[in-house]
Amino acid sequence: MAINASMQEKNMTVRTGRKVHWQSLFERGLLYVLLLICVVLTGAPFVYMITGSFKENAEIFSFPLHFLPQVPTLINYQRLLSGADIPFVAQFGNSAIVAISQTLLNLLFSSMVGWGFAKFEFRGKRVLFLILLGSLTIPFQIILVPLFLLMLRINFLDSYLGIIIPGAISAFGVFFMRQNMLSIPSELIDAARIDGASEWGIFWRIGLPLVKGALSVLAVLVFLGSWNDYLWPLIILRSTEKFTYPLGLATLYGLYKIEYGMILAGAFLATLPIIAIFIAGRKQLLNNLTIGAIKG
Amino acid sequence: MVYNWRRRLVPYLFISPFFVGYAIFFVYPVLWALYLSFFKKSGINSTPRFLGLDNYRDLVSDPLFIKALINTSYYAAGSIFVIVPAALGLALILSMRHLPWREFFRFFFFAPNITAGVVVAIIFRLVFELDYGLLNNYILVPLGIEPVRWLRDVRFIMPAIILMGLWRYTGINALYFMAGLQNIPAEVKEAAIIDGASRGQVFRYITLPLLRPVLIFVLSFAIIGSYNLFSEPSILLGGYEGGPRNAGLFLTMYLYRMGFRNLELGYAAALGYALAIIILVLTLLQLRILGMFRED
Numbered sequence: 001m002a003i004n005a006s007m008q009e010k011n012m013t014v015r016t017g018r019k020v021h022w023q024s025l026f027e028r029g030l031l032y033v034l035l036l037i038c039v040v041l042t043g044a045p046f047v048y049m050i051t052g053s054f055k056e057n058a059e060i061f062s063f064p065l066h067f068l069p070q071v072p073t074l075i076n077y078q079r080l081l082s083g084a085d086i087p088f089v090a091q092f093g094n095s096a097i098v099a100i101s102q103t104l105l106n107l108l109f110s111s112m113v114g115w116g117f118a119k120f121e122f123r124g125k126r127v128l129f130l131i132l133l134g135s136l137t138i139p140f141q142i143i144l145v146p147l148f149l150l151m152l153r154i155n156f157l158d159s160y161l162g163i164i165i166p167g168a169i170s171a172f173g174v175f176f177m178r179q180n181m182l183s184i185p186s187e188l189i190d191a192a193r194i195d196g197a198s199e200w201g202i203f204w205r206i207g208l209p210l211v212k213g214a215l216s217v218l219a220v221l222v223f224l225g226s227w228n229d230y231l232w233p234l235i236i237l238r239s240t241e242k243f244t245y246p247l248g249l250a251t252l253y254g255l256y257k258i259e260y261g262m263i264l265a266g267a268f269l270a271t272l273p274i275i276a277i278f279i280a281g282r283k284q285l286l287n288n289l290t291i292g293a294i295k296g
Numbered sequence: 297m298v299y300n301w302r303r304r305l306v307p308y309l310f311i312s313p314f315f316v317g318y319a320i321f322f323v324y325p326v327l328w329a330l331y332l333s334f335f336k337k338s339g340i341n342s343t344p345r346f347l348g349l350d351n352y353r354d355l356v357s358d359p360l361f362i363k364a365l366i367n368t369s370y371y372a373a374g375s376i377f378v379i380v381p382a383a384l385g386l387a388l389i390l391s392m393r394h395l396p397w398r399e400f401f402r403f404f405f406f407a408p409n410i411t412a413g414v415v416v417a418i419i420f421r422l423v424f425e426l427d428y429g430l431l432n433n434y435i436l437v438p439l440g441i442e443p444v445r446w447l448r449d450v451r452f453i454m455p456a457i458i459l460m461g462l463w464r465y466t467g468i469n470a471l472y473f474m475a476g477l478q479n480i481p482a483e484v485k486e487a488a489i490i491d492g493a494s495r496g497q498v499f500r501y502i503t504l505p506l507l508r509p510v511l512i513f514v515l516s517f518a519i520i521g522s523y524n525l526f527s528e529p530s531i532l533l534g535g536y537e538g539g540p541r542n543a544g545l546f547l548t549m550y551l552y553r554m555g556f557r558n559l560e561l562g563y564a565a566a567l568g569y570a571l572a573i574i575i576l577v578l579t580l581l582q583l584r585i586l587g588m589f590r591e592d
Contacts, residue, residue: 116310169317
């Protein structure tokens with residue numbers, strides 16, 4: 001005990017001795033400047049997108065370049081939202097419908113399956129769990145073509161079902177929920193069973209409320225994946241009115257004359273919901289996201 | 297008796313959403329793709345013609361496939377040797393003791409990752425613009441370097457895409473590294489310093505080995521992500537050819553083009569399998585090299 005205390009004291013003098021050292025202070029200052037440079041480099045493209053959306057096309061492409069618009073204008077937003085070139089408002093709404101539906105369905109399925117693996121013992125549990133984990137290793141490129149043909153056959157082509165239903169099946173979601181449900185005390189469940197509650201009731205009224213935090217993290221992740229998805233909606237959706245916003249913005253590049261201002265405006269609007277969600281839930285997210293990296 | 301039987305069925309009911317969905321939307325397509333890859337099927341309603349292994353043979357001698365393979369591997373190398381070390385560096389800086397505004401930085405560097413790939417490509421089309429772009433005008437010209445035709449010069453297309461990847465993916469990888477760094481007990485490092493180890497030695501013999509699980513995690517996703525890359529290069533270069541002389545043609549982009557633009561469904565199925573095998577082999581190789589299967 002006494003040895004420990006003197007070790008601590010020694011540590012402290014070493015630490016404080018180092019802190020006042022000019023060389024390390026200069027070093028820290030330098031690293032902090034480097035950090036700030038990185039912030040500028042990271043933020044500049046964002047800022048340029050935002051300010052560019054308030055400039056007329058001619059101004060974006062003229063010298064001298066300015067970050068701030070010299071003649072701020074809302075014309076890009078007006079044209080974009082009016083639907084003259086692309087039905088952006090509809091497409092934005094489509095993205096919302098798809099993302100929300102997929103998120104809700106995914107949460108339901110992932111928590112159900114996670115509950116099954118976390119709170120029950122049954123024959124074949126080990127094998128089935130390995131199959132679940134194994135599915136995470138297989139790259140999706142294999143199924144792109146056949147899944148498309150399958151969607152075609154069951155009439156899910158050009159339908160949101162073709163995005164939502166496959167998107168609700170997520171091994172990662174199951175794994176995530178299962179990990180979080182493991183810590184729910186089985187005494188609670190047993191007590192509920194003795195009281196005559198149904199298995200579904202136990203899951204719905206006891207299990208789920210106890211993992212609200214995990215559910216919200218998963219919700220954000222699934223929503224994000226769905227909101228930003230480009231490849232699969234590109235394959236499934238065929239009519240312009242049904243497009244999600246990434247598809248819509250992409251078609252703006254195909255126009256005879258590329259409308260940069262409008263594209264920037266669309267890009268900015270499309271990013272707002274995500275930024276809002278992440279600002280609202282930042283602490284929970286940043287802490288929970290890294291669980292997979294360390295424990296997984 | 298009835299109660300017992302129902303009781304045992306319950307877990308299977310809970311886990312059924314995943315396994316039913318997995319069977320329909322994954323296993324069945326995977327098997328169908330294998331079958332399809334032995335046929336020539338051009339167009340959705342055409343009758344398939346048996347080819348045996350010809351699709352795979354054509355694949356290996358297909359110049360576009362080779363080009364895509366080289367390009368994607370070039371990007372993956374950039375990912376492994378530029379982006380991951382940069383992320384580690386950023387994580388080290390962000391893990392400094394007594395860093396003001398650390399939470400703000402964590403969120404800020406994470407932001408590029410939550411924006412859609414399409415949006416990122418939209419922004420970077422402007423960043424890489426020859427005459428009016430951010431990179432040429434705000435960084436190269438002030439340093440006295442000639443403006444670069446980032447998106448039209450065959451030599452600079454891949455570096456441009458890697459730069460875009462650097463912007464987009466450094467932050468989140470840094471977050472993973474930060475979580476890993478937090479798990480290294482400070483006493484171990486301090487003991488080494490007291491024993492006379494230099495900071496470089498502490499990093500090399502203590503920090504790095506203890507970061508191995510996180511490093512494996514980060515590298516696996518870097519490799520997989522590189523070969524999955526689709527929306528950013530597609531929107532950045534326009535169309536699905538990968539720009540001038542296919543310098544920006546990525547493997548998944550080529551798959552999309554062959555399968556969904558040219559509707560060469562059999563060929564694309566074979567391509568999907570080839571791509572999946574490549575990804576799996578590389579990931580296993582990486583795991584082997586980093587010694588995941590060793591007990592340390």
